[in-house]
Amino acid sequence: MKKIKGGVTAAKGFEAASAAAGIKYQGRTDMALVYSQKPCEAAGTFTTNVVKAAPVKWDKKVVESNVKPQVVVINSGIANACTGETGMECCKEVAKEAAKALETEMESVLIGSTGVIGMQLPVEKMKDGVHLLAKEKAEGLEMGNLAAKAIMTTDTKEKEAAVTIELDGTTVTIGGMAKGSGMIHPNMCTMLAFITTDAVISKEALQAALSSDVEETYNMISVDGDTSTNDTVLLLANQMAGNKEIQKGTKEFEIFKEALHEVNTTLAKKIAGDGEGATALLEVTVQGAETKQQAKTLAKSVICSNLTKTAIAGHDANWGRILCAMGYAGVEFEPEKTDLFIQSSAGELKLVENGMALNYSEEKATEILSQAEVCVVADIKTGTEKATAWGCDLTHGYIDINADYRS
Incomplete structure (x- = not known):
């Protein structure tokens, strides 16, 4: 596997575009298009929030059908959530317009929306935007990057990742883009991820690969504990690489899963590290667990702890908050067996051994916790399983952004 530059247009046959449609923002792009030159097998995972946005309902229906999608239209600024039948009609109108502009079927158009809940999308602006996107679409990494920028809301940077793998002498590429900064506590699988690949792969294998990997990647991040109404991960495979079809249970399937995991992990970490107001990515690994689920639960409890997050923001090695968060998971x-370490580019320090503090340097701890990426390792020493979760620190910037986000 080789990491390469790019995102949704890294794989063969995928094009992208961005446009300023004036959906909510002024002076910036707010619509994006992902287009495949050939119809795709599609897989998806979606929010488990009972309140589901109209595009989530639309996409779920498309993915679960026998339709082969070819187009994804995404807008930022307005989520099209809690918008009733009008919201669903908007999806239909936009899909119909995209099909017309791109000479495909309405049923082959997927929709993604992110932004304020409860506002109706300006349908005519969306339709005009679709034609702008259709006119501008093109191949190339730059076009993928522009699309990644167009779907941002409170994100401070675009999020892309891509890799290549070799399958029996054939190069297969997987690339993707994501957005997410606040209302991040995916439980599905306002985060969106769009993954593209030129692999020849069965629909069953594609969905199996995505469903299992979401549990290890997007479902292991949290910024603020809020599961969005719009969480969506879509994976499209246009079969243009020319490899032998990948089936579940094969060696090639495992190689594909590993590559998909690399893309999803990279995007998930970029979302976590770009949390609203964040200054640091927080990575928590629990090792020595009896089961994978035990490790996952403990790790995620720590990254969701506001007191731990504020300690990271203050570069304070307040390890009691970490053990406390594990304790209510x-x-x-066994706390009495637990060791705690902190790590970053500034070094590693063991803070706790068998549940009790060591005589460590507070100055060194502060230096370690002052870096842009901080790792906490908890070794509970009762087994061989481990899991990693990602979050961020909690600063006053989160309040500043969210106190008047709608108004």
Whole structure:
């Protein structure tokens, strides 16, 4: 596997575009298009929030059908959530217009929306935007990057990733883009991820690969504990690489899954590290667990702890907050056996051994915790399983952004 530059247009046969449609923002692009030169097999995972946005309902229906999608239209600024039948009609109108502009079927158009909940999308602006996108679409990494920028809301940077793998002498590429900064506590699988590949792969294998990997990547991040109404991950495969079809249970399937995991992990970490107001990516690994689920639950409890997050913001090695968060996670472990470490580019420090503080340097701890990426490792020493979760620190910037986000 080789990491390469690019995003949704890295794979063969995928084009992209961006446009300023004036949906909510002024002076910036706010619509994006992902287009495949050939119809695709599609897989998807979606929010488990009972309140589901209209595009989530639309996409779920498309993915679960026998339709082979070819187009994704995405807007930022307005989520098209809690918009009733009008919201669903908007999806239909936009899909119909995209099909007309791109000479495809309405049923082959997927929709993505992100932004303020409860506002109706300006349908005519969306339709005009679709024609702008259709006119501008093109191949190339720059076009993918522009699309990644267009779907941002409170994000401070675009999020892209791409890799290549070799399957029996054939190069297969997987690339993707994502957005997400606040209302991030994916539980599905306002984060969106769009992954593209030129692999020849069965629909069953594609969905299996995505569903299992989401549990290890997007479902292991949290910024603020809020599961969005719009969480969507779409994976499109246009079969243009020319490899032998990948089937579940094969060696090629495992190689494909590993590559997909690299793309999804990279995007998930970029979302976590770009949390609203954040100054640091927080990575928490729990090792020595009896089961994978025990490790996952403990790790995610720590990254969701506001007190731990504020300690990271203050570069304060307040390890008691970490053990406390593990203690209320809802799974058993032995605090008296637990070791805690902190790591970053500034070094590593062991803070706790067998549940008790060591005589460590507070100055060194502060230096380690002052870096842009900070890792916490908890070794509970009762087994061989481990899991990693990602979050960010919590600063006053989060309040500043969200206190008047709608108004």
